[in-house]
Amino acid sequence: MALANAQTFLFLVVFSFMFVLSMANLNYGWGPGKLNKTNCPYGNNHPNATQTSNKFNVGGSENWRYGFDYMDWARKSGPFFVNDTLVFKYDAPNPNGGFPHSVYLLPNYWSFIKCDLRRAKRIANPNQGAGKGFEFVLKKSQPYFFACGEHGGIHCNNGTMKFVVMPLKRWPF
Secondary structure, three states: OHHHHHHHHHHHHHHHHHHHHHHOOOOOOOOOOOOOOOOOOOOOOOHHHOOOOOEEEOOHHHOOOOOOOHHHHHHHHOOOEOOOEEEEOOOOOOOOOOOOOOEEEEOOHHHHHHOOOOOOEEEEOOOOOOOOOEEEEOOOOOOEEEEOOHHHHHHHHOOOOEEEEOOEOOOOO
């Protein structure tokens, strides 16, 4: 009996996690005729209709900065696909003030929720976001958990400088 309850609980946790990830791609259409060049939910001008990959400036015109809601940005900017590129642009450290930023890739959902940077991998240091920014290619269809890791992760801990994307595989049409 306990094993059945544990399996049911595990199923519910996994199902809930996958549901939350799928909600990041609210604009993605499912079903017959939803994903072709003439009946795209975004019209014929959607960049995914004719290109093999896209570049997304993280945060749009706000770039990678403190105080912006990146979970909301990811939800509104999706869907993301395998081989799309995320561009992180942020100011280099300033000796006269300001707070430096970086980009960390967290290993799992628990680390993401807790902003636990112990096993995270720094993929961009505070200087790499200047100019054209730091580019990260979404190479696999898996969840990617991003966060700012400067100041001991305080920018992540307040809940704004972190987000998750789940790139989808492109369907050949």
